[in-house]
Amino acid sequence: MPIFKTPNFDFLRWRGHAFGVSLLIIAAGVAMLVVRGGLPLGLDFSGGTQIIVEFDEPVGEGAVRDALDVIEEKVVQQYGDAADNAVLVRLPQAGPEEGTSLEEGANTVVAALRGSDLGGFEIIGQELVGPVIGAELRQRGINAFVFAMIGILIYVGLRFRFSFAVGAVVAVAHDILITVSMLTFVGYDLSLNVVAAMLTITGYSVNDSIVIFDRVRENLRLMRRDQFDQVINKSINQTLGRTIITSGTTGFAVLALYVFGGEVLRGFAFTMLVGVVTGTYSTIFIAAAIAILITQGRAACPRPAQPHNERATRDRSASGARRGHELRPSLSALQAGLLGIVQGVTEFLPISSSAHLILARDLLGWHLDGDFALAFDVACHVGTLAAVVAYFRSEVRGLAGAALRGSTWLAAGDRDGRLLRSLALATVPVVVVGLAAGDAIAGALRTPEVAAASLAAGAFVMLAAERVGRGRRRGLPSGSGAGSGSGSDDALxxxxxxxxxxxxxxxxxxxxxxxxxxxxxxxxxxxRRPAAARFAFLLGIPAIAGAGAKGTLDLAAGGVPPGGLAALAIGALASGLVGYVAIAGFLRYVARHTLDAFALYRIGLSAAVLLAR
Structure with missing residues (x-):
């Protein structure tokens, strides 16, 4: 018996509201993560002690947990068959020395159990999960997620449409971000169980999206005269009964696991419960809306008036015209915000902002008129420049002081001066090449094919660099804290x-x-990686400032296109705020992880783009 006879809900009417709610939850989650210093890690990732206790008589997990009440952070679960009367106790890392942690953990558990009325017991096993192993597990979890995203992007892009693949991947990323935000609000630790639940959510969300996209593909042949958004809305309604039944049955099972599964499985069940809800929601409102946005954006763009004769704007317009694209004179607030977010994230991550902006504009059909494209680039450069200067404000003050001191910054004891010298020398090549060939490169190489090939080539070099000379890495000149944590003050x-x-x-x-x-x-x-990342960001300050200044000079003759000031302001604000968060998150990430995940992402994106051309 069908749940709905002939459903005809206008789901896509509310896609804007859905985007707003999702962004609000994700922003609140990110703010909470920043305030709390990140998501708390479980013992699998942070390291700790595992102790197996076998009792003479049957005991319950709750009784053991009560007996160990003096230990604040612990995990207690049944070990083996119920007839074995064994429980597994997990304790966090007690001290910097592994042997001390193992011994003290076992002694603490034994002392607490002896003071209880649980009867006789015996320690039959104990093991230490060190922080090095925890870091390796974190890296494997990240790699697993990146591989999953790459596989989804390639498979859905080849099997359906590339716009469907992007919609599915964005929906999955949305589900993971919402889930992490909810975990932050509730306070659950990030454990292997939670990671397993997130990977399950990934598969569940993609499966639900594919069901709808498969119906869309069928309806596109049957409803050729209808608009694309009408076809998608019809397809969502046709599969609505199946979606509710699948989500409902899965949700009931997970809810039972959350209520009756015990403390050990509560984080897993909560993650799954949130994932089932967000997976259903994102399939309807996020994946479908992204597919529509891309398809309609590529379908048609208004053609603007011919730009003036400045070389930079002429080259930018010509590069789009040569590929047969119609050019937009401006952007809406939503479009400017999205491109600003892309710029803010990718400017500071090792995945290329220029490639992502080119691919985003090509994918969405947002090919801009030369004047406005240049103005928007300048606005985004202003935003990202403000972000990096604000984050490294103490270093910038030290460098400014060294510059004002004049020739004394060459002295061996002037740490700020040594850093300034290194940055000044490293800035020379980009100034020379930019002035000599910057416009030619922008006009000839700003294509999706070049961007995809460069992404892949850079990824393989990055993978090689991670594996060369690990044992001999050092820091960099560390004026005003620039080399904090580098462990060295060697001059470059x-x-x-x-x-x-x-x-x-x-x-x-x-x-x-x-x-x-x-x-x-x-x-x-x-x-070393953390010191290299900080140096790269500091080196980016003159490069970003120079690119923005050059763009401003190129734009001066024609002025800012009328009607585009709001879009420019939104783009600058979005790129600045997101860029600041990206810097903080990336520096925290590279202190513990390799760049392999970014390299794999670059390879996957490159393959997907080249296969879709």
Whole structure:
């Protein structure tokens, strides 16, 4: 018996409201993560002690948990068959020395159990999960998620449409972000069980999206005269009964697991429960809406008036015109915000902002008129420049002081001066190449194919750099805390500085990534990853400022296109706020993880783009 006879709900009418609610929850979750210093890690990731206790008489988990009430952070669960009368007790890392942690943990458990009335018992096993193993597990979890996203993007793109693949991946990313936000609000730890639940959510969300997209593909052949959004809305209504039945039955099972599964499975069940709800919601409102946005954006764009004769704007317009694209004179507030977010995230991550902006505009059909494209680039540069200067404000003050001191910054004891010298030398190549060939590169190489090829090539070099010279890496000159945590104050000579500058200049080619190129070369010459990341961000300040200044000069003759000031302001604000969060998150990430996940993402995105051309 069908749940609905002939459902005809206008789901897509509410997609804007759905985007707003999702962004609000995710923003609140990110703010909470920043305030709390990240999501608390379970013992699987943070390290700790596992102790197996066998009792003479049957005991319940609750009784053991009550007996160990003196231990604040613990996990107690049944071990083996119920007839074995054994429980597994997990304790967090007690001290920096592994042996001390193992011994003290076992002694604490034994003392607490002896003071209870649970009868006789015996410690039959104990094991330490060190922080090194925990870090490896974190890296494997991240790699598993990245591989899953790459596989989904390629499979759905080949099997259906590339716009469907992007919609499915965005929906999955939305589900994970919402789930992490809810975990932050509730306070559950990130454990292997939670990671397993997130991967399950990924499969569930994609499966639900594919069911709808498969019906869309069938209806596109039957409803050729209807608009694309009408076809999708009809398809969602046709599969609504199946969606409710699947989500409802899964939700009831997970709810029972949450209520009756015990404390150990509560984090897993909660994650699954949130994932089932958000997976259903995102399939209807997020995945479908993204597919519509991309398809309609590529379908038609208004053609603007011919731009004026400045070389930079002429090259930007010509590059789009040569590929047969109609050009937009401006952007809506939503479009400007989305592109600003893309710029803010990708400017500082080693995945290339230029490539993502090119791919986003090509995918969405948002090909901009040369004047407005240049103005929007300048606005985004202003936003990202404000973000990096605000984050490294203490370093910037130290560098400014060194510059004002004049020739004294060459002195061996002036740490700010040594850092300033390295940054100045590394800035020379990008200035020379940018002035000599910047416009030619922008006009000839700003294509999706070049961006995709550069993404892949840079990824393989990045993977190699992670595996070369790990044992001999050092820090960088650390004026005003710039090298915090690097463990060294070795000066960077003129040759390595120029080498990093050449790497940054190579990022003028779309897809290379300025931060990625500098990071990769720095690791190849023996600089530790966190110090290299901070140097790359500081080196980006003059590069971003110079690009913004040059764009402003190129734009001065024609002025800002009328009616586009609001879009420019939104783009600058979005890129600045998101860029600041991206810097903080990336520095925290590289302190514990390799760049492998970013390299795999670059390879997957490159493959998907080239296969879809």
């Amino acid at each position: 000579g003129w040759a390595p500085s120029l080498g990093l500058g050449v790497a940054q200049a190579a990022a003028l080619v779309p897809g290379v990534s300025r931060s990625g190129a500098v990071l990769t070369v720095a690791m190849l010459i023996g600089v």
